[in-house]
Amino acid sequence: MIAGTGNAPDVVIAGGGIGGLVTALCLHRAGVNVRVFEAAREFRPLGVGINLQPHAVRVLHALGLEEDLRRTAIRTSELVYVNKFGQRIWQEPRGLDAGYAVPQYSIHRGELQMILHRAATRSLPPDAIRAGHELVGFGQDASGVHAVFVERGGGGDVTIAAGALVAADGIHSVVRRTFHPGEGEPRFSGRILWRATTRTAPVLSGRSMVWAGHDRQKFVAYPISESARVEGRALMNWIAELRVPEEQPPPRSDWNRRVDKAVFREAFASWDFGWLSVPGLIDGAEAVYEFPMVDRDPLPRWTHGRITLLGDAAHPMYPVGSNGASQAILDAEALADACSRQSRVEEVFAAYEAQRRPATSAVVLANRAGGPDRVLQLAEERAPNGFERIEDVIPRLELEAIANRYKQTAGFDRETVNRRVRGDVPP
């Protein structure tokens, strides 16, 4: 267990996003005193859709969130890859339909954050979760850490003493920047993403995720609202992705940057597959958010004494393979497990980092190489004008191998997840 300093709480978490809040819940359950400081003035349901893979859902269910997730999120049933003409390249069942003991969920990021915030407010002591506190500085000595927060709204500085600091402050992490000052801005992939949600009729099974296109132009769509589904409708989350000319400077990666859809709509004007109308989805969206596809190189270390990184602060990755939030949740679980097994902060963080840094570095690199989306590019290269039978273009075994390899790299192959659910695998 991590020791505190005097009456100070034991662990301070900077950042109340998905990673920070799940870490607070997991550490609290492990008996650690924890406080979360979030820079935003209030917890608001921001963002659009994300996916929770079964390995992360297992952790959330263990925290007692099964009912909330079941009511809110879509239990994803299948993943369908199609080319730019809407022809099927690969299709596989997902979650419960694929024999996992727990579902895969597609959910609005903001709704997930609010579910986590409510759970944390319910179970943690009053005042343990504070909005409007931005981490601006920190330090440590042999007995503890101190973290300096600026109170938004002119409250001045607050200095908090604790046994340890976990930086879950996202892709622009202040802590990461301090320990790795030469790193600079996130690494741009040469692709821009436009994200939005649109209310429509259900597509395919009503629980299907669709990935269309190829490396230079892609469109992803999946439903994220269970309440819309039970009404016979769909709230479709979608992401349009285009490669941009090398010389075009990327906009700063800000999750809330709104743009006009005219910027990218034309490129998708002919992508009406009958069963899925890409232009229709684009036209039906109210607000579109632009985000450059960025990540960062895996780090040689996350931990410096009593301070460590977690979630996007530690391993921001391309949104390929739908794993960003899930990997942050696995970090939280690993940190709590390490707390239960070790007593000194340094030992806890060493065990956590030994488990999670190599695993997440592999996912960052796999996503850079295209992850499971590689099947799209293979089909484009081998059959740019489409195909009659996918078997003539890519053998089934090759498609299957790509899908399976990625699941193993990201840690959500069915056998591993189901063994963990049954408790057969030590943490």
Ligand SMILES: Cc1cc2nc3c(=O)[nH]c(=O)nc-3n(C[C@H](O)[C@H](O)[C@H](O)COP(=O)(O)OP(=O)(O)OC[C@H]3O[C@@H](n4cnc5c(N)ncnc54)[C@H](O)[C@@H]3O)c2cc1C
């Ligand atoms: C507003 C927002 C919208 C997003 N929308 C999407 C989306 O639509 N789809 C998607 O796939 N991913 C989205 N993401 C990213 C996604 O949530 C993460 O990739 C993933 O969930 C990992 O979570 P994280 O907690 O590590 O990082 P984040 O979710 O980025 O959370 C980091 C948190 O730290 C806070 N923070 C930052 N700096 C400081 C500081 N100095 N002091 C205190 N707090 C700080 C941020 O306000 C944020 O709440 C979004 C992130 C944010 C912040």
